[in-house]
Amino acid sequence: MRPFLFLTILLFQFSSFSQETKTIHGYVSSTKTGEKLISATLYDTLHKQGAITNEYGFFSLTVKNETTVLRISSFGFSTEMIEIKKEETEFNFNLTEIQEIEEFVISSERRSIEKTNIGTMELSMDKVDKLPVLMGEKDVLKILQLMPGVKSGGEGSSGIYVRGGGPDQNLILLDGVPVYNASHLFGFFSVFNSDALSQVTLTKGAFPARYGGRVSSVLDMRMKEGNNQKFNIEGSIGVIASRILIEGPIKKDKSAFIISARRTYIDAIVKPFLPKSNKGGYYFYDLNAKFNYKINNKHHLYLSGYFGQDKAEINQSETFENYQYRHTYTDKTGLNWGNAIAAIRWNYKISSKLFANTTFTYSKYLFKIYNSSEDSEYDNGVLTNSSYSFNYFSGIDDWTGKIDLTFLPNPNHTIKFGLGDIYHTFRPGVNTTSSNTNNETNSLVEGSDSQFAHEAYLYIEDEHKISKNLKINYGIHHSSFFVGDKIYNQLQPRISGNLILTDNSSLKFGYSRTAQFLHLLSNTGIGLPTDLWVPATEKVSPVTADQISLGYNHEIKRQYNFVIEGYYKKMNNLIQYKEGASFFSQNTDWQSKVEKGQGWSYGGEILLEKKKGKFTGWIGYTLSWTERQFDNINSGEKFPYRYDRRHDISVVMTYQLTKTWDFGIVFVYGTGNAVTLASQSFQLVPNENGFNSQNYNNIENVTSINNYRLPAYHRMDIGANRTRKKPYGESVLSLSVYNVYNRQNAYFIYKSFDVFTDKNTLKQVSIFPIIPSISWKFKFNFEQIKENKLNKKKQ
Template sequence: MRPVLVLFGILFCTISYGQTVRRTLSGYVRENGSGELLPGVTVYVPHLKAGTTTNRYGFYSITLPRTDTLVVTFSSVGFRTQVYSLAGQSELNVSLEAAGQDLNEVVVTAGASPGVSETVQMSSVSVPIQQVREIPALLGEKDVLKVLQLLPGVQKGSEGNSGLYIRGGGPDQNLIILDDAPVYNTFHLFGFFSLFNGDALKSVELVKGGFPARYGGRLSSVIEMQMKEGNKEGFHGEGGVGVISSRLVLEGPLAGKKSSFIISGRRTYADLLIRPFLPKENKGGYYFYDLNAKLNYDFGRKNKLYLSGYFGQDRFSFSSEIGQGKQSGGLNWGNATGSLRWNHLFSGKLFANTSAIFSHYKFGVNANSFQTFNATTTEYRLLYQSAIRDFSLRTDFDWMPSPDHTLKAGAALTYHRFTPSAVTVENTLISQALSRSNPIDSYEGGVYAEDTWHPFPALRVNAGVRLSYFLTDGKQYSRPEPRLAASYSLPGRWAVKGSFATMNQYIHLLSSSGIGLPTDLWVPTTNRIAPQQSRQVALGVAKDYRTFSVTLEGFYKKMDGILAYREGSSFLLNTGTIEATAENRSNDRSWEEQITTGQGWSYGAEWLLQKKIGRFSGWIGYTLSWIQNQFDELNGGKKFWARYDRRHDLSVVGIYHLSPKITLSGTWVYGTGQALTLPQASYTVAGPSPTGIDPLFKGRVYDYEERNSFRAAPYHRLDLSVQLHKKFRRYERTWELSLYNAYSRKNPFFYYFDDSENTEAGINRKLKKLSLFPIIPSVSWSFKF
């Protein structure tokens, strides 16, 4: 603790407390009826024009000139504003009442609500969890990541995919955090659904630029999600039954309301429904499940303890019997995370959180074959695995010495164990057995300090620096990351904002599919592969109105050291050769030979109109952007458009509470088509067989020109839903009817050439597209008690 306080003193010795006698007011803000601590609540003193917000653990502290009477307002989206008149108190704990589905428009006065013009942070968007639940979704599965795809600056992947491509970055450049734990693969069902159960989440925030110094490790974005803590006032539950899955959440108090728990689960059941219809000799199926759990204990005002975890798996399997032979196999992948967090309040001005974190992602392929011939049985087994496992310790301090300064500092250390490939092969026919694993151990660390400073009322500045560190293969990398953001307020709740941030990334995702398959491999920076780095600058304006806000931002980002597979390479080549000698198996790094490094550019403008409160809510987001990459070993060394470069991207989201019993919602999206690489011509060649088996060989050769020079058809889609609510004495139920792709637009999933038509002049090749999802109706039933 002492070194951190010394660091505060050295970096921020210019803090002046002035000659005025001051008082500090601090406390926690909770939700009335559940006891949930509320992050992001605005605490405002109108007559002094001073304010702050609660941190992610619901704690606030504000130091003000001493006055006889202090009037303080507490407000947050979705809750009724509370106003308190105080005399000499130094502690005030507040409970906010949920606003419910009021049909009257909520009137918000200046300074009483958190507005985009009143914070220094830019390039950040939060979406209320209630809106996530009300937005229509594929097969009725509420998906936080797909809702984030509807925001400006976030490019969508392929049809129905949950991948996020933010300001030109790839999926590995997003730091996705669940209760302080990083999540490495966020997909179920080969990318069509994310693993986050919206019923268990309390908040979600996306930061895509202007990064404060407390964030690090990725280039493009931070997505921070917090689980609910559990209801401290009574036992409650909610759940639902949908087309492909069911879910259940239970929560309640423990230990005399000093503790609470929450546990949630979800599982698909398509495998159970189709199993009776499969032939006896052929079996197979796919399902996924996930579990969330959280416990907390309140030791009083100064200490709180939280234990939370996630566990989820996807499993695909098959088996068949033909004659005397049996084959079976499958794919499975999953995540496990755990976080133990301790909140400690040193004083009304100094708050600390210390966390021990575990995260593990694992992917496996297995295949088994048994053949019986002439009373002899031969057996073949193959097991391939890839994994990344983390153990982390971190501590963060919030210090609020005066209304003009809010300081944060902290440190983190992570031990990574990467296993890009672990292979086991057994073959009784040739008496062969191979077992090889090539784990790589690495250490990643970082220390940071930042200050949000108000030199005068109209100007807010967040300045900080992060020093990142990585140790691998005996090589050390240490890089400073300066951060700066500023906001200048203008009359009429206008603000002009600007930011600059440098980010470094020491872990990489090798992807050959682009659609979030579990075959994508996580690998570390090594002595041959340098870290990725980005520098981003953004400028913008923000305006708050009574019930909605508008932002316009322009950005430019340069990325260095980004990775891609070389032409013709993939994860299948990363296992090395079976003939590898015992001496070099442990050092096998074939994946390093399959990749190339390059650079990227991303620039453009984003516009967002967002309304979070009232009978009608939603947003309109538009992005105009250009994304280019360049690799010396790809495309002849020339620049090319990134696959998810989209010149135009538009999303319209609307939610309307027609009455307390009926909620209508809809989304419409439009985007320029993806950039794809297609052959320009093909011809047949004849010659010696590449294998040396056939004396003559005929094959078709494809002639490619510029990489990603072909544009797919534009993507657009309309989704609609209606929710029917009814309250009973002991519970509330909701029926939801939805239409995905309501006008059945045939959006391209991928393109292919059809050579089926032959003429006298030769083969008549036609370019065709495959569309994945036509109009899809769904129905779901949910309950809450």
């Protein structure tokens, strides 16, 4: 606790200031929508001091108490110069959106070389719209997979693997609420509806102390707040799904709402082709909603929610009937999984220098497989009824309460501190079976018991501008995990810094210790929702990781950005299924099926980006090594992680040909995933009974786990967008071709025996060949429609 005490004392020391200063504070918003702007910069041109708005659009800048001129800017908005008179302190600035954005950049206007956080990327939502995508479905996670250091799990996968970490090691936050299963359609699409998002930030390096609970990365996504100025409707119609977004003011300048929804229609497409006795199909949907209410200049309230579900079901019914006999059989089999999250957030501007955000959230993930059948037989006046049902379900529920405070004593310090508690309920796999024959019922419940845990944490961090050229973010995060009779305490120091070398270059560095109290127990690697979220327990310790990273950032004429980073990460207490274990055998407790071990990941990343002009894009390259070691797996020897990818290259280009047409092209190349494949087989030693214990004649000789590489993965996608102004607003027609040269990338491989030739061969299954798609996006502009009507009347 000593570091906290020290930092708290330090914090109050900052409060003493000369009477000659004043604190300019307030919010920066968009004129058009009224939404708060995150990371907008405010610069006092007289005193050469600056500030940045926080994630709620709040800023605070302490300067000398005299008349000055503030320059306010944000990416995509026109820059404003505003004179601030002596004694004036409280402002709400509005910036006007630029209609034609010439720049296509990764980051906002704030220069990359000035940021302290190493390995942080802010994704412009423009990018999501402009790049070609699979089946026309825009997907933020798939765009992030094109960044160096971020890898996809394989063909079509929406999971992200950051610097050798598993998909469970990413803290995915939607409006500050963790999302556990981020994929639809068995991993092919992410659950995030890009239309409803305003900002996406990925931190893969040393993340600041305010984040905790995961060891590899933080993906912080913010939903749009809703337009408090005017109504807006936009949507799109695609090959497999359509979406709509409606937003508008409830009371202008005071409150607004936003609702967006997406649904696939695979079930409707398939329905006419199903036999009459079969019903069902597959679909998924998402619903995002947010409501915000400005109580007064000090208080602001937000309510937000996300509900999404995948559902696959087959219903069969058959009836056989003759003179004195009737047999009816019905069967229903399905699986569904989904997330539901809700958050209530209260922003309170306590003073000109102190801002508080209090949040209560609920997050639920549930996966369920079910089968039920009913049999009814009528034979010669005797009726026999029987039924059977099977349910398997797993899931996790979180209730969270937290308070985050931002204290801005002067332009050289931004201090963030807070605390929170998460109450977890884990349901790591339960089977229930029930059968009934002529009113006699038998039921059985087996599997792992539900587990309950509290995760309490507190943190403090300071973004400290030590000198003109040196800025450091240091802090500490402490978390305690209470599970059963066990308490795990984890003290996690974090530091990252930025040393500006020249006007165009900087050196960045970072160290972080992170801890994670949840594990994702997975053995398929293909994003099946059967993967189990399980907690650290008395037997299974939490994951911890230490990462150091060093980077160099160089800008050329503010048009090109070059970043090179190296990292080394060590992970402890990772879990993996034991040799021979299978997730199908759910009747035993999961703790008896896992091994504990460690992992290493190290490598280098290069990003060369062109940010301005008609032609923009980037080239990303990652060279990395990722290894795992478990005492009782692979004879205790190190082996490559499944997603150990030596080389990973992505080339992304967009070209704005005219105001109407823009084009995009994506090329990716990656070393194949590591899998286990035996090269020879042998006979086991028999036991006393003449057979070996398993009665297997021949066994594959596994020389090492993950000893074989799938063929290298590569593909190219191209796309074009035609944007046209219409009397009702805007129309965007998007054409894209996924995997343009029809590369057959391996989804999985298997050994196949040909009975005709008595020969074993290696077979590869690919899932996505060349796939053209088309989608149409529309946007209604009600002001324009009204204006058109007025013009018509005038005519």
